[in-house]
Amino acid sequence: MIRCVILGYGFLGRRLAKELALNRVEGVKLVGIASSKGHIYREKGFKSSELPEDITRASDFREGSSLELVDGRLADLLVELTPTNIRDGEPGLSHIRRALEEGMDVVTANKGPMALAYEELTGLAEERGVMLLYEATVGGGMPLISLQKRCLMADELLEIRGILNGTTNYILSRMHFEGMTFDLALREAQMLGIAERDPSLDINGIDTALKIVILANSLMNARRKLSDVKVKGIRKVTSEAVAAAKESGMAIKLIGTASEEELSVAPRLIKLGDPLCIHGTLNAVNFKLRILGNLTIIGEGAGESTVSALLNDIREVARARSG
Amino acid sequence: MIRCVILGYGFLGRRLAKELALNRVEGVKLVGIASSKGHIYREKGFKSSELPEDITRASDFREGSSLELVDGRLADLLVELTPTNIRDGEPGLSHIRRALEEGMDVVTANKGPMALAYEELTGLAEERGVMLLYEATVGGGMPLISLQKRCLMADELLEIRGILNGTTNYILSRMHFEGMTFDLALREAQMLGIAERDPSLDINGIDTALKIVILANSLMNARRKLSDVKVKGIRKVTSEAVAAAKESGMAIKLIGTASEEELSVAPRLIKLGDPLCIHGTLNAVNFKLRILGNLTIIGEGAGESTVSALLNDIREVARARSG
Numbered sequence: 305m306i307r308c309v310i311l312g313y314g315f316l317g318r319r320l321a322k323e324l325a326l327n328r329v330e331g332v333k334l335v336g337i338a339s340s341k342g343h344i345y346r347e348k349g350f351k352s353s354e355l356p357e358d359i360t361r362a363s364d365f366r367e368g369s370s371l372e373l374v375d376g377r378l379a380d381l382l383v384e385l386t387p388t389n390i391r392d393g394e395p396g397l398s399h400i401r402r403a404l405e406e407g408m409d410v411v412t413a414n415k416g417p418m419a420l421a422y423e424e425l426t427g428l429a430e431e432r433g434v435m436l437l438y439e440a441t442v443g444g445g446m447p448l449i450s451l452q453k454r455c456l457m458a459d460e461l462l463e464i465r466g467i468l469n470g471t472t473n474y475i476l477s478r479m480h481f482e483g484m485t486f487d488l489a490l491r492e493a494q495m496l497g498i499a500e501r502d503p504s505l506d507i508n509g510i511d512t513a514l515k516i517v518i519l520a521n522s523l524m525n526a527r528r529k530l531s532d533v534k535v536k537g538i539r540k541v542t543s544e545a546v547a548a549a550k551e552s553g554m555a556i557k558l559i560g561t562a563s564e565e566e567l568s569v570a571p572r573l574i575k576l577g578d579p580l581c582i583h584g585t586l587n588a589v590n591f592k593l594r595i596l597g598n599l600t601i602i603g604e605g606a607g608e609s610t611v612s613a614l615l616n617d618i619r620e621v622a623r624a625r626s627g
Numbered sequence: 628m629i630r631c632v633i634l635g636y637g638f639l640g641r642r643l644a645k646e647l648a649l650n651r652v653e654g655v656k657l658v659g660i661a662s663s664k665g666h667i668y669r670e671k672g673f674k675s676s677e678l679p680e681d682i683t684r685a686s687d688f689r690e691g692s693s694l695e696l697v698d699g700r701l702a703d704l705l706v707e708l709t710p711t712n713i714r715d716g717e718p719g720l721s722h723i724r725r726a727l728e729e730g731m732d733v734v735t736a737n738k739g740p741m742a743l744a745y746e747e748l749t750g751l752a753e754e755r756g757v758m759l760l761y762e763a764t765v766g767g768g769m770p771l772i773s774l775q776k777r778c779l780m781a782d783e784l785l786e787i788r789g790i791l792n793g794t795t796n797y798i799l800s801r802m803h804f805e806g807m808t809f810d811l812a813l814r815e816a817q818m819l820g821i822a823e824r825d826p827s828l829d830i831n832g833i834d835t836a837l838k839i840v841i842l843a844n845s846l847m848n849a850r851r852k853l854s855d856v857k858v859k860g861i862r863k864v865t866s867e868a869v870a871a872a873k874e875s876g877m878a879i880k881l882i883g884t885a886s887e888e889e890l891s892v893a894p895r896l897i898k899l900g901d902p903l904c905i906h907g908t909l910n911a912v913n914f915k916l917r918i919l920g921n922l923t924i925i926g927e928g929a930g931e932s933t934v935s936a937l938l939n940d941i942r943e944v945a946r947a948r949s950g
Binding site: 323329330445446447450451453455456457458459516577579582583586588593596597598599600601602603604607608611612613615616618619 | 634646651652658768769770773774777778779780781833863870900902905906911916919920921922923924925926932934935936938941942948
């Protein structure tokens with residue numbers, strides 16, 4: 305039985321804990337949950353009815369560093385779900401590094417560590433013979449990394465292009481369909497909870513750039529850093545530009561691109577009717593392959609759907625470790 | 628080294644033979660090619676420059692049944708690419724059955740045997756402990772079967788809906804965008820080689836129905852037959868109906884559906900802007916999953932792209948057999 309701990313107990317952590325406590329993944333037992341304030345550890349596992357909404361109120365809650373749970377004697381698998389920090393990747397980076405050093409497998413939805421320290425972390429995982437899976441860092445639940453690694457490896461991936469940020473896609477879609485200004489569409493998105501109070505990482509294209517770095521390193525064997533991406537956000541996209549595009553049968557979309565030559569994020573004209581031209585909060589990714597040609601994957605790039613990617617990665621660990 | 632024979636030497640067979648002769652899949656050697664007229668067997672393998680356009684002209688061509696190559700002493704892997712026959716699945720069905728009985732692994736693009744004898748063939752493969760992979764039977768190179776089995780198994784697939792036939796999608800797209808009648812669009816498709824001279828399997832929805840049966844049996848553990856699918860083709864779709872749909876912001880598409888309740892193929896109204904609403908010869912498949920929600924995959928559903936699915940399945944066999 306694989307003993308699993310979850311670090312980061314926000315929306316994703318709670319939803320995932322529920323699924324694991326319901327034994328949705330055979331061979332995996334949830335034994336620990338940590339937030340920034342402290343943790344709970346239950347060797348015999350959690351029942352679904354025992355999962356606290358607020359862990360600090362549980363009778364066996366212990367204050368202290370989350371790192372206390374990242375201990376090979378207590379757990380075999382770390383699921384790292386703390387918030388993305390693009391400055392230094394912390395605290396996720398330390399969590400993942402420690403877990404790999406402890407010989408634990410790691411599944412994460414945290415873009416920071418994977419974008420900032422891809423080479424170190426994947427190298428460490430290989431050195432220690434453990435698994436490091438991060439499907440949930442890009443495109444929510446959409447299989448992109450596992451899709452290429454498990455279903456497309458006999459072909460050759462030439463280019464990745466995608467709408468990888470639901471917030472900016474929502475804003476651009478409202479500008480396209482309703483003729484809104486950028487500011488109004490942003491305010492609406494904030495009111496609906498689609499954009500954060502400080503939406504700059506999304507709007508400035510940095511969130512998309514992080515994802516493009518992860519995809520390029522992971523799927524195209526690149527060795528790129530965030531600073532290698534030419535990034536242009538959508539703040540200066542005017543309603544006039546959107547309307548002009550629309551009249552020509554196009555839409556302006558924030559597109560992340562990875563090819564052997566370069567990584568970029570910028571607003572680009574996409575033809576209406578192109579599979580990549582999807583609207584609302586959806587994400588869409590196009591893989592250009594040598595033989596297959598163009599393959600497009602579309603789905604919700606955030607929220608609930610991400611739990612699916614986490615469960616699939618956890619299942620992959622369970623499968624590998626069971627036999 | 629896995630010794631591979633290809634049965635069926637048309638467009639797909641020739642393209643695949645080329646890739647295998649170039650050693651695109653490590654650990655796999657092409658040793659035999661067969662058409663309906665006879666075969667060539669070369670124990671030491673084919674070099675890419677030695678591949679004949681017409682095998683009957685090769686000096687070592689031998690007349691006779693393709694079945695002579697389906698022999699566990701001569702080969703380890705059968706790639707079955709003979710034409711689909713929806714009446715009795717032959718000759719593909721006999722080829723695949725014999726190969727499995729011989730303890731050979733099988734990779735196929737042939738819809739007939741997989742739709743007509745799914746239970747028999749998968750049962751036989753399991754009994755003999757060999758692999759039977761058929762990603763190429765549905766959606767060309769698009770990973771659908773492997774996508775669900777290798778990337779989405781921790782989630783729960785509730786429904787499949789898709790445009791699974793490029794010919795009918797081309798015809799309906801021309802009716803939608805150009806206001807053509809069905810007959811004119813069909814004739815144009817025939818002139819361009821997109822529709823066959825006898826297009827009835829496509830037009831009547833049978834091709835889509837075969838694919839829906841394969842997807843339902845394979846991905847939803849159904850035990851369905853072609854006769855379980857309610858099938859309605861596109862022959863009676865009028866240009867008036869297409870125009871009326873368009874005015875309401877929709878398009879008429881031939882949609883195959885598989886859910887626990889029923890399998891169906893019918894022309895349906897799809898909203899413009901829906902990820903499934905793609906045009907031209909493209910295919911699109913939507914998986915509805917319990918946690919992930921809707922995932923849509925779009926790609927070329929036939930031709931060259933299919934070679935990618937065959938290579939990925941062959942690679943999967945090589946990977947399983949090498950370790």
